[in-house]
Amino acid sequence: MLLSGWFIALLAGSYLGLLFAVARYGDARADAGKSIITANVYALSLAVYCTSWTFYGSVGRATSGGLSFLTIYLGPTLMLLFSGVILKMIRISKAHRITSIADFIASRYGKSHLLAGLVTIIAVIGVVPYIALQLKAVAASLDVLFADGSGPLLPWWLDSTLLIAVVLAMFTIWFGTRHLDATERHEGMVAAVAFESVVKLLAFLAVGVFVTYGLYGGLAGLFERAATSPELARLMQPDSAKAGTWGALILLSGLAIVFLPRQFQIIVVENVDESHVKRAVWLFPLYLVLINIFVLPVALGGLMHFAGQDFNPDTFVLTLPLAHDAHLLALFVFIGGLSAATGMVIVETIALSTMVCNDLVMPWLLRSPWLRGEQSRDLSGLLLGIRRAAIVLILLLGYVYFRAAGEAYALVGIGLISFAAVAQFAPAMFCGMYWKQGTRAGAVAGLLGGFTVWLYTLLLPSFARSQWIGNGFVEQGLFGLGWLKAQALFGLGGMDEISHCLLWSLFANIGLYVAVSLNSRPGAMEASQAEQFVDIFRHGGREPDARLWRGSASQEQLVGLLERFLGPARAQQQLIAYAVGRHTSDWRQLPADADFVHFAEAELAGAIGSASARVMVASVVQEENLGLDEVLDILDEATQVRAYSRELESKQRALEAATSELRAANERLRELDRMKDDFISTVTHELRTPLTSIRALSEMLHDDPRLALDDRTRFLGIIVNEAERLTRLINQILDMARLESGRAEWTTGRVDLGQVAREAIESVGQLFRDKAVCLSSDIPPSGPVVMADPDRLMQVLINLLSNAVKFVPGGSGQVMVRVGVAGDAVRVEVSDNGPGLTAEECKLVFEKFRQGGNTLTDKPQGTGLGLPISRQIVEYFGGNLWVESHPGAGANFIFTVPLPAPEE
């Protein structure tokens, strides 16, 4: 019942209806200004790349070529990494209102009708096998279903493939050409394609899970079973002998992801936001990974299950579920395959029919006197008719190709023929985007050369293989000339046909393109278009240089043109937008100048392509033809102006940088000045404090001769002490100043640090005895020896020791001196059992005039310069001075002096 013909027809019809509904919804949202094209939808729509070829053919290819089916997906992944190239394509296309890849190439080379037509013809002929492939895949899937079901649906005289072609043609016409699109974008179509991408992915994953886990108990089990057969094990390993083929396939598919007409349509023309490309760069490869993950398992599963039977591996995804009576799954898979085929056919034929209409038929038609005579006629009906006829014609050609050559090839083989055809666009596209010297003549020559080689080495042999034409040119060479053998040109044999074709066609294409370009002179229009394409980012999407057009135009006639092709409503809408951009509300007041002509031409280009638009605009305005030299002068001038302004910008930047440097330097000077002020203020304070006592006490002694003797003695003692303190302070300030300015005198020599430590201990011995503090030491009897100034190191040690004795409690105080070697330096420690320092104080004590020990009731005696001076000295000899301490745990002052490098 499930597999009855009518049920399947109903199901397929409902699914197509659903796609149509999604598209209508997308269009309605776009018209309402609430686009549903998000970055995710955009990335998913790229998966129109995965056609029924992927859906059925990957498994087929995996059964014969093993992992090589992956190349078709590695290429696009790599190509997307060059997102800069794709972004440039998108930017150019938006600026020039490009409608198709033919339009792009034609526009770049001076809006050439010849090129537009040539690219269109190549695209149509090249893509026809690919469309045939979709028909074949759907037909094959139906045959499988019916073979298993209730018998054939069709009477014996009706060919199912032809029927599918007709249904798809009708659906595409219904879907894509209900009315004439005023713009180059179709958001509803993109939404529908994104939707069908999800459906086919789910369907393929479902069958993959069914085969892998349902039939073979998981990936591990499947691969283990397959590995027992040497024939199957071979499929699971990359074949290094075919590295060349792999490279060719990766290159081919990388080019196809951009240059297939439907891919260009989706990636470039339908892009609504450049930032979406960033999402696609990873989301689309992820999609490819998911849809390929079960290809090999299904292929292996199919080969094992149908071992010895003659089943077409291209239909394993259907025959495996059917063989296990999973009819629902089989139907789902059928819908997935139908979805993949439909999505491809819709986008491809819409893209191709647009090209046929805009780039092939219209330019020719528009120049015919017949059409000129009827200026007032509404042309939208004619345009729609051309497009619909083109759709029917393309599908019909697909059917013819299927009949002629389809049976002889597996699905993948057919697809690659199309890939090789569109790869011919690569030189004209890439060079056109980055090389201003490329000319129209070069592009025409390259395309013709590459296309001829492709025709001769790939397309015609595919006909010959099915005995449709004689295969003499393949076997013996044309006219019996051996070096003209179609698949071994110039004796280059031993390659597979795809690599062979790619090599020779691209060789001919690039060679002719470059050679002819270098030997031909571009026309005026070509030169200005080349400039605008190559330097698109520099032009910043601005309108084309108005000076490049000279002539007179009638606003009335231009508006008439717009209304004829865009429809009156849309034309009014765009005119108002144009007027608003020029700060007026009424476009009728604007002059019909170069800007207006450009605006009208761009709007027309969005609807009918740049070549046709050029013809139409030229037909209603009187143009003065600029010579090439004049155009080049104008472009040169523009380039110079840009160069000047860039120079000016860079000078301004340099000036700003210099200003900010000066500001920073000034800030540093201010900071230094402030520090100097602070220092002087602090020094003043330190000097005035002892002076205060000295002055006050000596004045009292002086004023009062009758002062008691013991007061007198006490005061004089204080005066002497304070005078000493003052002297010490002045000496240390001077010492510090000398150290900091680098004017200190040093007598550097070999110093026994142990000896220095012992001398220091001796010289401060009295201080310790006075306060009854125990001073012990751990010093080796001789050495270690460093290169330093012994007096200066003595100064450091004495400073540390006198600090220690100041802070330890009298009687119970203990101070310890240790000298030893640690690593490549001598380490000297002076530790005490005093009150210790907080972490903050550990840093603070090395600043000038910052004394620790506020916790003591006595004000610490000292200048506040001892430790900063000591640190300067130690650092002068390449060492470090620091303190390790915690409150209540004593302090351990440590300094190091590096040992001299061992003498060689």
Next chain:
Amino acid sequence: MNKKILIVDDEPNIVISLEFLMKKEGFEVAVAADGDEAMAKVASFDPDLILLDVMMPKKSGFEVCEALRANPPRPDLLIVMLTAKGRDTEVAKGLAIGADAYVTKPFSTKDLVVRVKGMLGVA
């Protein structure tokens, strides 16, 4: 009754000289070595005038002065700031926060005595 003077300074030798000087002039004198002690002594000793050093540990002379002016123990308490920092900004700051006089170190003992007496209204 003798006027009372509180001397606040963290330099012991300056305290010694000031204490001797003021006692000789017949004032009743108390001393404090830092800001906290000064606040305590103001409460217990109840001085008529304070000789207040600016740079002190724990609480600077400025802070003591501000605290006393914000919450005066008696309305006529006189405050003389003593400082070794002679910058104009310091003087201005001291007067702004309510000091009655500002004396720079080192000072003349005679001048200081005359000034203190004048402020206290004793001949």
